[in-house]
Amino acid sequence: MTDRSATRDMERSYLARRYDDDRFAWTRTRRVRRRLVVAEAVLVTALVVVTFAAAAVGAERGWLGWPWTVALLGFVPLHGLLNLGIRGLYDRSGSTIDEHQRRLRDESYIAVRWPATFLTLGAVVAVYVAAWMGDAPRGLMAGFLLWFLAILVPYWHLAWTLPEEA
C-alpha cells in the first residue's frame, strides 16, 4: 500500500465523501454528538420500556404498532445525523479510514464489549422465555430491541467520547 492509497480510497467512496462532507460539520461538535446520543438512547429505551410494559399488563399485540412505527421513523434521521457526527466510522470500509480513526473505532467497540454481550444474551433469553410462555411474537420484539441496543452502544460510546475536532 502506498502512502496515498488510503486517500485515493476516500476519494473513490461515495459514503466516505458523504461522511467527510463539510456541510455536515455542525454534527461533528461534541455538544451535538452528545445530544444525538441522548436523543437516540431515550428513544430506544422508551421503546424497550413500552414493549416490556405492554407485555407485563397483557396489552393487545396490535397496540404496539404505533409506538414502534413512530420510534423507528424518528430513529432513522437521528441515526443518520449521529453517523455523520462520527464520520460513519462503523459503516465505512476499513480502507477508507486511517490508523487513528481505526483506533478510535476499535477502542469504543472494546470499551462496550461486555454490556453489548449481556444485551445480546438478554435478547436470546427474552425470546426463549416469551416463547416458553406462549407469546413468541412479543418475545421477538423485545429480543430484537435488546439486540438492536447491543449494536448501538458502540456508536453511542464513540459519539460520546470522540475528541472535539479542530
Add this chain to the structure above:
Amino acid sequence: MSRRPRSEADIVYNRIAVLRAERDVTRKDLADEVGVHPQTIGYIERGEYSPSLALALRIARFFGLPVEAVFSLEPLPPLSETVYGRTG
C-alpha cells in the same frame, strides 16, 4: 471518559505545526501526502494521538528531516537550536 494518551510516558511531542507553518503546508496537503485524514494531523499536532512508527516516518520523510527532528519523547526545543544549528 478521555481519549488522550494514558500517561505522560505515552506522549509523543512533535514539531509538525511549526514545520507546516514554516513551509506553508496545510493540514490537508500533509494528510494527502502521508495517507491520513486531515483531522488526524490535528490530533497528532495537539498531542492527542501518538502516530504509528510508519506514519511518523512518512511525516518525517515529507519534511525531509530525520524522524527524531520531528518527533520526541521529550518536549522539543526550538527547531533553530537543534536542526539548523542556530541559537539566536
